[in-house]
Amino acid sequence: MRVQPNRVGQFPFRKAAPDERRQNFSEVQQPYSEEEVMREADRCLLCGTPVCIDACPVLLDVRGMNEAVARGDFKTAYERIRETNPLLGVTGRCCPQLQGLCEDACVLKWSGQPIGIGLIQRYVADWQRKNKQPQPKIAAETGRNIAIIGAGPAGIAAADLLKRYGHKVVVYEALPTPGGTAWYGIPDYHLPKDVLLHEIATVKEMGVEIKTSVIIGKDILLSQLLDENDAILITAGSKDPQRLDVPGSSLKGVINGYEFLQHVFVDGVNSYLKNPKYDLGKHIIVVGAGDTALDCARTALRLSLGQANVTIVYRRAEEDMPADSIMMEEAKEEGVKFRFLAQPKSFEASDKDNNDHVVEAIMDSMELGDPDQSGRRHPSPIPGKEFKMHCSSVLSAIGRGPDTFLSKQARLKMGKHESIAINDNYKTSMQRVFAAGDITSGETLVVKAMESGREAAQCVHEFLMGLEDQHISFYDRYYKHNLYDAMLEGKADTDLPPD
Numbered sequence: 001m002r003v004q005p006n007r008v009g010q011f012p013f014r015k016a017a018p019d020e021r022r023q024n025f026s027e028v029q030q031p032y033s034e035e036e037v038m039r040e041a042d043r044c045l046l047c048g049t050p051v052c053i054d055a056c057p058v059l060l061d062v063r064g065m066n067e068a069v070a071r072g073d074f075k076t077a078y079e080r081i082r083e084t085n086p087l088l089g090v091t092g093r094c095c096p097q098l099q100g101l102c103e104d105a106c107v108l109k110w111s112g113q114p115i116g117i118g119l120i121q122r123y124v125a126d127w128q129r130k131n132k133q134p135q136p137k138i139a140a141e142t143g144r145n146i147a148i149i150g151a152g153p154a155g156i157a158a159a160d161l162l163k164r165y166g167h168k169v170v171v172y173e174a175l176p177t178p179g180g181t182a183w184y185g186i187p188d189y190h191l192p193k194d195v196l197l198h199e200i201a202t203v204k205e206m207g208v209e210i211k212t213s214v215i216i217g218k219d220i221l222l223s224q225l226l227d228e229n230d231a232i233l234i235t236a237g238s239k240d241p242q243r244l245d246v247p248g249s250s251l252k253g254v255i256n257g258y259e260f261l262q263h264v265f266v267d268g269v270n271s272y273l274k275n276p277k278y279d280l281g282k283h284i285i286v287v288g289a290g291d292t293a294l295d296c297a298r299t300a301l302r303l304s305l306g307q308a309n310v311t312i313v314y315r316r317a318e319e320d321m322p323a324d325s326i327m328m329e330e331a332k333e334e335g336v337k338f339r340f341l342a343q344p345k346s347f348e349a350s351d352k353d354n355n356d357h358v359v360e361a362i363m364d365s366m367e368l369g370d371p372d373q374s375g376r377r378h379p380s381p382i383p384g385k386e387f388k389m390h391c392s393s394v395l396s397a398i399g400r401g402p403d404t405f406l407s408k409q410a411r412l413k414m415g416k417h418e419s420i421a422i423n424d425n426y427k428t429s430m431q432r433v434f435a436a437g438d439i440t441s442g443e444t445l446v447v448k449a450m451e452s453g454r455e456a457a458q459c460v461h462e463f464l465m466g467l468e469d470q471h472i473s474f475y476d477r478y479y480k481h482n483l484y485d486a487m488l489e490g491k492a493d494t495d496l497p498p499d
Contacts, residue, residue, distance in 0.1 A: 011113050012098060012326060018333040022298075022306035025188040025269050028330060029093060032116075034072075037123040040116050041069035047107060052117065055105035057451035058084045058091075058157070059474055062102055062117055069120055074127045081121060082128075082136060084454075084478065086160040086203050087153060089125035089195040090182055091447050092118050096324040101447070129198055135206050139166035144464045147172060147229045149216045149406065152180020153446045154437025154453030155235035156200060159208045161457040162233075167464070170229075171210045172220070175266060178210050180237050181438075182446055184266040185258070185292070187299050190327075193268065217409040222433070231432045231460050234420060235453055238438040239403035244287065244396045248347030253281075253358040257288065257296040257397030264299055273303075281392020282308050285361055287344060288397035289314040289321045290443075294328065296395040297336045310336050311389070315343040315366050315379045341366040343379070345386060347394065361389045402439040417442055425468070426456035434460050 014030035015021075021028055032040060044066035052062040061080040068077035081088060097103035097118040106114030144167045148155045151173035159169045177183055179196050204210060216222060226232055241258050243249065255278065264272045282304070286297045289312075297310045304310075312331075314321060318340050321328065332338070348360045365385035368377035402419045406412075413429035415421035419442060420435040422428055428435050436456030437449040444452075454474070462468045 022334040041066040051105040052102040092122035142166040145229045150235040151178035154449040157450035158453035158457035173212045174215045184262045217406040222410040234435040235437040236403045238443045241400040251358040253393040257395040283392045284310045285391045286312045286395045293397040313339045313342045425459045
């Protein structure tokens with residue numbers, strides 16, 4: 001009977017000291033050593049039914065990775081997980097593994113602590129950065145040309161798969177640097193940007209071309225792009241923010257949180273620190289409850305070198321917050337404060353010298369009533385229970401919808417919340433134009449955007465090659481046609497993706 005070694009290290013991971021990290025943008029998460037990662041992988045039960053893989057949107061071969069890492073065979077581990085994921089270092093760091101994903105599904109969760117899958121994946125990805133590996137196999141050229149609009153996680157995942165099928169792929173990105181939200185919306189303390197740039201570079205080395213600072217619909221019309229390609233896949237992501245609709249929201253110092261993060265990180269945080277755009281002051285309110293609200297709060301704290309008083313306000317209770325619980329814990333450790341059951345009613349400026357800069361937030365105290373249509377209890381203001389909060393700036397991070405610029409310009413059919421409408425095969429209302437990722441759904445996780453991008457890429461490939469009536473699911477393709485036992489015996493199909 002196999003005896004499981006004790007778990008190694010702090011769970012879910014070791015962290016830099018709060019007093020240090022609140023003053024810089026260095027990575028919070030601390031990695032395993034080689035000995036630690038092998039011991040942790042050896043805890044894996046190698047389940048016959050790998051529910052951890054089922055829980056991963058891109059079907060990362062967690063079982064195969066752990067088996068190889070436990071033996072110290074990092075090359076094989078990389079090959080197994082690179083098969084379905086071109087952004088291993090990114091997702092290893094950014095996936096909320098304990099919230100409905102792989103670690104949450106691990107059977108060891110019920111008898112102790114789940115396998116540290118994210119840290120093992122991160123170790124393998126970092127190993128590859130130091131030990132460059134051959135590119136995945138690319139099929140013979142098909143002569144088909146595909147344009148992808150948007151170089152975020154969905155676009156990169158789609159480009160990777162389509163190139164491996166032998167198609168010519170050109171990705172168009174509006175910003176100067178590829179990566180989408182992973183580049184400008186995820187702070188460096190959570191995702192060091194050299195990790196992202198390295199993994200994008202490996203996709204480019206396969207032959208994917210990425211053209212930056214090109215806005216489709218402005219610099220190049222969609223119709224023109226369609227004339228030059230056999231198919232187009234739109235993966236432009238989320239961009240249009242929800243605005244605070246209360247009196248005083250147009251005052252100076254009331255700032256859209258998504259735009260704030262983009263300004264800080266789009267040219268690199270070191271560039272921003274040399275020429276900062278914002279003077280947030282010492283009393284900062286962040287409105288919101290998601291990961292972006294936490295990122296705004298923790299970024300603002302670091303810009304002040306840990307000296308600002310940063311408070312997140314949320315209209316519901318703490319247990320209702322949709323943000324990653326681990327990041328909430330980190331924020332609290334760093335000194336971010338939380339005010340629950342509170343919602344801005346208005347913002348006020350000083351009445352001195354005709355100042356139009358926010359200095360105070362009038363807040364409604366909230367109470368939770370009956371559940372709404374989503375099943376969540378509906379928050380309502382308590383009459384006569386308003387209170388004031390002094391503030392030097394307000395960052396609003398209450399959500400954003402799909403980027404609607406191109407869909408409106410090209411008159412594509414739109415669906416719920418102004419997303420691009422697609423059918424089950426990711427086709428839009430325009431012939432030969434497909435769409436995937438956040439632009440079809442609204443904001444989601446990096447790994448879920450990648451899942452959508454890969455699924456859409458598969459549909460584009462089948463459409464171009466006349467295979468639409470022969471669709472094979474990714475699960476069948478990777479785990480029935482490429483069985484784990486055969487992989488261990490060296491008999492697995494090495495020709496994926498198929499020609």
